[in-house]
Amino acid sequence: MARTDAPGPARRRFLRDVTRAACGLSAVLVLLGIRTESSRASGVRLRPPGALPEPAFSRACVRCGQCVQACPYQTLKLATLASGEAAGTPYFVAREIPCEMCEEIPCAVVCPSGALDSGLPSIDAARMGLAVLLDQENCLNFQGLRCDVCYRVCPAIDKAITLTPESNSRTGKHARFLPTVHSSDCTGCGKCEQACVLEQAAIKVLPRELAKGELGHHYRFSWLEGADGKS
Amino acid sequence: MANRRQEAGRDALAVKGWWRSYRWLLLRRLCQVMVLALFLCGSWSGVWILHGNYSSSLLLDTVPLSDPLMVLQSLASGHLPATLALSGALIVGGFYALAGRRLFCSWVCPVNPLTDLAAWLRRRLGITASASLPRWLRYLILALVLAGSLLTGSLLWEWVNPVSIAGRGLIFGFGAGIFLLLALFLFDLLVVEHGWCGHLCPLGAFYGLTGGAGALGVTAAGRERCTRCMDCFHVCPEPQVLRAPVLDKQSPARIAGRDCMTCGRCVDVCAEEVFKITIRWSSGAKDE
Numbered sequence: 001m002a003r004t005d006a007p008g009p010a011r012r013r014f015l016r017d018v019t020r021a022a023c024g025l026s027a028v029l030v031l032l033g034i035r036t037e038s039s040r041a042s043g044v045r046l047r048p049p050g051a052l053p054e055p056a057f058s059r060a061c062v063r064c065g066q067c068v069q070a071c072p073y074q075t076l077k078l079a080t081l082a083s084g085e086a087a088g089t090p091y092f093v094a095r096e097i098p099c100e101m102c103e104e105i106p107c108a109v110v111c112p113s114g115a116l117d118s119g120l121p122s123i124d125a126a127r128m129g130l131a132v133l134l135d136q137e138n139c140l141n142f143q144g145l146r147c148d149v150c151y152r153v154c155p156a157i158d159k160a161i162t163l164t165p166e167s168n169s170r171t172g173k174h175a176r177f178l179p180t181v182h183s184s185d186c187t188g189c190g191k192c193e194q195a196c197v198l199e200q201a202a203i204k205v206l207p208r209e210l211a212k213g214e215l216g217h218h219y220r221f222s223w224l225e226g227a228d229g230k231s
Numbered sequence: 232m233a234n235r236r237q238e239a240g241r242d243a244l245a246v247k248g249w250w251r252s253y254r255w256l257l258l259r260r261l262c263q264v265m266v267l268a269l270f271l272c273g274s275w276s277g278v279w280i281l282h283g284n285y286s287s288s289l290l291l292d293t294v295p296l297s298d299p300l301m302v303l304q305s306l307a308s309g310h311l312p313a314t315l316a317l318s319g320a321l322i323v324g325g326f327y328a329l330a331g332r333r334l335f336c337s338w339v340c341p342v343n344p345l346t347d348l349a350a351w352l353r354r355r356l357g358i359t360a361s362a363s364l365p366r367w368l369r370y371l372i373l374a375l376v377l378a379g380s381l382l383t384g385s386l387l388w389e390w391v392n393p394v395s396i397a398g399r400g401l402i403f404g405f406g407a408g409i410f411l412l413l414a415l416f417l418f419d420l421l422v423v424e425h426g427w428c429g430h431l432c433p434l435g436a437f438y439g440l441t442g443g444a445g446a447l448g449v450t451a452a453g454r455e456r457c458t459r460c461m462d463c464f465h466v467c468p469e470p471q472v473l474r475a476p477v478l479d480k481q482s483p484a485r486i487a488g489r490d491c492m493t494c495g496r497c498v499d500v501c502a503e504e505v506f507k508i509t510i511r512w513s514s515g516a517k518d519e
């Protein structure tokens with residue numbers, strides 16, 4: 001009914017400008033919305049067990065979410081437009097729900113694309129990240145207390161985390177037991193980070209690329225026998 | 232004398248009754264809802280029929296199904312997908328190539344109800360065209376999507392692909408992607424008529440290219456009855472495909488344009504029963 005008579009050119013131009021403006025505005029709102037959403041996203045995001053190294057992973061993953069559905073502990077989530085990762089790819093945040101390290105690795109078994117390696121020999125071979133005791137100023141064990149929680153929840157206790165005794169120079173007569181992570185055995189499951197009793201975990205699982213340093217290749221340690229003093 | 236756009240379908244309703252003027256639309260909605268339900272019933276009731284989402288899934292724990300364009304992007308970016316995803320893409324791609332046209336778009340795609348709603352509102356509210364885009368743009372976008380994956384070594388398109396976002400959102404819950412779908416809806420409603428599905432979507436373009444010779448299609452079999460009321464042109468998301476088969480008596484009656492998605496709205500909305508959904512090679516559905 002509204003427009004049986006043809007709109008005049010001025011009116012038509014006005015309508016067009018209004019719709020253009022409305023669309024431009026909504027586009028800006030979309031961008032702002034996404035910006036605020038992504039600034040809200042928190043926690044280090046880790047990939048599921050068996051994941052290919054990062055650029056290859058986001059290339060391989062077809063964003064089907066079958067790993068998410070296969071995980072019995074609701075550990076895995078799919079990234080949204082606002083998360084740091086490629087939208088639609090799976091991740092987990094250790095402090096929220098860590099990897100429970102199922103023996104049969106259901107997430108990797110169902111992955112259709114090869115983004116998760118279903119040939120992973122055992123969950124202990126997974127390297128989702130590496131735990132790092134980041135905040136020594138707040139870690140209770142570093143204060144000389146016997147918290148040990150991260151050490152005790154570790155599924156690879158005494159392999160991935162050990163307690164290194166050291167004399168407590170503050171009291172002069174006690175020992176401190178320093179949680180020490182060994183990259184050779186840490187799977188990056190995140191149980192230690194989740195269990196840390198502090199408000200903010202002192203131990204955090206980081207993506208391996210971030211956590212690991214790399215020695216100059218010419219270094220040789222005289223106290224190491226194998227491989228020319230390299231291991 | 233052509234009917235008004237707002238009133239498309241009124242004659243059919245009067246002549247054919249309610250069911251026969253909404254039949255294909257309802258069957259289509261039913262099909263879309265059923266596909267979604269097959270995805271959802273696993274997480275809701277523990278009966279897993281389809282694992283995964285529209286990008287890739289596993290039917291009854293045996294048949295892999297994958298979005299062929301997703302797998303092509305992955306291939307282009309330099310990853311050879313595992314056999315499961317590859318064979319899934321062949322199965323899905325092969326099915327639509329044989330079945331024909333852009334059946335995915337009208338019968339399965341989760342974005343379709345949204346863009347249909349925008350088109351319906353646009354007709355109802357009498358919103359006239361405010362911008363137009365060439366229809367071939369989608370083929371260019373398809374090429375760019377694949378070239379982009381090749382050049383950047385990443386699935387660039389998947390950041391913004393509304394089809395994946397809608398599929399994931401419906402199954403796993405929406406995140407910020409909902410804004411993008413809202414923008415798409417507004418774009419279709421206010422800026423370009425049938426803007427997304429009819430002009431931009433590279434997945435639709437892909438199925439248009441592969442499904443051109445498929446079995447199912449629409450034929451303007453009774454076009455001598457056509458009264459030129461134009462209702463079919465008003466509702467068709469790809470009206471350019473109707474022109475020759477309906478109006479040009481020299482042209483084959485079968486709608487041959489690769490953009491036709493066999494949605495059957497023209498069949499519903501035509502009071503003169505000009506159109507029929509036909510299977511190629513079946514008797515009475517000859518191209519002439």
Ligand code: SF4
Binds near residue numbers: 062065107111
């Ligand atoms: S199952 Fe594999 S392809 Fe699917 S979302 Fe998980 S990692 Fe990606």
Ligand code: SF4
Binds near residue numbers: 191
């Ligand atoms: S992440 Fe923590 S709990 Fe898990 S294996 Fe490594 S040290 Fe142990």
